[in-house]
Amino acid sequence: MLKKEDRIEVDVTAMAHEGQGVGRVDGLAVFVEGALKGERVLAVVEKVSKNYAIARVEEIISPSPDRIIPRCPYAGECGGCSLQHLSYKGQLEFKTQKVRDSLERIGRINTTVFETIGMEDPWKYRNKAQYPVGKKDYRPTLGFYMKRSHDLVPIEDCLIQHELSWRAAEVVREWIEKFRVSIYDEVNHRGLIRHVVTRVGAKTGEVMVVLVINGREVPHLKELLGALEKNLEGLKSVYLNVNTKKTNVIMGDENILVYGEPHIIDFIGEIKFTLSPNSFFQVNPVQVEVLYNKVMEYAGLTGEETVIDAYCGIGTITLFLARMARLVYGIEVVHEAVRDARNNALLNGTENVEFLEGAAEEVMPRMIEQGIRADVIVVDPPRRGCEEELLEAAVKMNPSRMVYVSCNPATLARDLRYLEDRGYRTEFVQPVDMFPFTHHVECVASIRRKHSP
Numbered sequence: 001m002l003k004k005e006d007r008i009e010v011d012v013t014a015m016a017h018e019g020q021g022v023g024r025v026d027g028l029a030v031f032v033e034g035a036l037k038g039e040r041v042l043a044v045v046e047k048v049s050k051n052y053a054i055a056r057v058e059e060i061i062s063p064s065p066d067r068i069i070p071r072c073p074y075a076g077e078c079g080g081c082s083l084q085h086l087s088y089k090g091q092l093e094f095k096t097q098k099v100r101d102s103l104e105r106i107g108r109i110n111t112t113v114f115e116t117i118g119m120e121d122p123w124k125y126r127n128k129a130q131y132p133v134g135k136k137d138y139r140p141t142l143g144f145y146m147k148r149s150h151d152l153v154p155i156e157d158c159l160i161q162h163e164l165s166w167r168a169a170e171v172v173r174e175w176i177e178k179f180r181v182s183i184y185d186e187v188n189h190r191g192l193i194r195h196v197v198t199r200v201g202a203k204t205g206e207v208m209v210v211l212v213i214n215g216r217e218v219p220h221l222k223e224l225l226g227a228l229e230k231n232l233e234g235l236k237s238v239y240l241n242v243n244t245k246k247t248n249v250i251m252g253d254e255n256i257l258v259y260g261e262p263h264i265i266d267f268i269g270e271i272k273f274t275l276s277p278n279s280f281f282q283v284n285p286v287q288v289e290v291l292y293n294k295v296m297e298y299a300g301l302t303g304e305e306t307v308i309d310a311y312c313g314i315g316t317i318t319l320f321l322a323r324m325a326r327l328v329y330g331i332e333v334v335h336e337a338v339r340d341a342r343n344n345a346l347l348n349g350t351e352n353v354e355f356l357e358g359a360a361e362e363v364m365p366r367m368i369e370q371g372i373r374a375d376v377i378v379v380d381p382p383r384r385g386c387e388e389e390l391l392e393a394a395v396k397m398n399p400s401r402m403v404y405v406s407c408n409p410a411t412l413a414r415d416l417r418y419l420e421d422r423g424y425r426t427e428f429v430q431p432v433d434m435f436p437f438t439h440h441v442e443c444v445a446s447i448r449r450k451h452s453p
């Protein structure tokens with residue numbers, strides 16, 4: 001029987017969904033952090049439970065041809081990226097396989113899963129960063145948490161963040177140090193500065209800086225704004241975000257604008273969007289165009305259709321769809337996002353959209369009661385996937401096509417099974433790499449009604 005601290009040799013035969021290598025020792029599945037499929041490794045057991053064990057790599061006995069030396073100096077420590085040691089080609093293959101496995105095992109979906117579409121340059125792609133603030137050797141530091149912990153890994157830069165983002169974080173760090181501004185301590189719930197959140201408009205270069213604070217004001221604000229203005233070309237907006245709760249949720253509900261404009265602007269393709277501190281906006285501006293173009297292709301619109309875009313956020317997909325549809329309903333639960341979506345429609349002069357506020361699983365049944373039907377339904381839910389009530393309503397509307405955008409292959413598989421059992425067929429699934437160097441993958445599924453009425 002394996003036990004904690006055992007040193008074992010493992011032949012890694014598969015990759016788990018979060019990127020750990022998996023092998024078997026004494027009949028038990030062992031998940032080895034940092035190991036790749038095809039490798040033989042020496043590992044130290046960290047945890048043993050009834051059905052599996054967890055181990056960490058101590059030595060690579062025979063490496064995979066896909067193993068690379070991580071470019072990031074914090075790889076293995078920082079919880080942000082889990083695949084820095086895998087070649088980019090290997091990452092894309094891993095993601096394709098992960099989607100195929102989920103669809104087959106969880107959903108028993110028999111469909112074509114295309115190869116994952118990757119980036120030409122998979123670095124510096126993120127337009128949003130959330131840096132926790134802490135201390136190292138009594139000095140303020142910013143960084144990222146280790147995997148499954150709140151231990152801060154101090155960093156000097158992040159290779160997947162937009163460069164303006166780190167520059168903003170550095171300015172805030174220097175200001176904290178210079179004016180001895182207190183740093184939040186989550187153990188005793190004291191101190192002021194919790195996180196620095198940055199958003200960058202990739203096409204416009206506009207920057208928003210949000211200081212998440214355990215309070216409603218900061219000392220030496222004038223000096224902070226002066227330093228940000230001086231060092232950050234493109235600075236458009238600075239907010240204080242009030243989060244006085246003892247919680248792991250990063251941002252609170254209240255935002256106080258202390259500099260510049262309430263929004264920054266960015267484009268996806270030709271369409272213009274305003275972004276506020278809390279609104280959801282896809283983090284990879286290059287791949288989001290690839291993703292939305294796939295949505296358009298699979299929606300197959302001619303200009304005649306009534307379309308529903310459920311879980312529409314600030315109306316990004318809605319406005320794309322509207323260019324080729326008669327009317328698009330966007331449905332979203334977050335009030336501010338609906339307000340932004342309506343603004344974005346105005347900003348782009350788009351009139352054939354209507355935004356409905358509420359939980360999509362409640363709004364869609366009400367639409368049916370009002371006699372509203374859709375020819376095409378697009379859904380883009382959070383990781384937990386769609387509520388059954390929403391899928392039930394979607395099937396009742398009897399659209400000829402659905403497009404499912406998903407950031408979680410497991411819930412995608414579950415929901416596709418629901419639809420397959422009720423007269424729909426998954427034509428194909430296209431994974432898109434929105435998050436290089438992490439284990440996450442986005443998918444677009446094309447779904448068709450099996451029989452026309």
Ligand SMILES: C[S@@+](CC[C@H](N)C(=O)[O-])C[C@H]1O[C@@H](n2cnc3c(N)ncnc32)[C@H](O)[C@@H]1O
Nearest residue numbers: 280311312313316332333334359360380381382
């Ligand atoms: C993955 S995001 C997609 C947003 C948008 N389609 C985009 O590409 O930017 C999911 C969105 O669903 C919203 N949401 C979460 N639960 C919801 C629900 N039950 N009904 C409607 N919207 C919901 C979230 O606020 C978020 O804006």
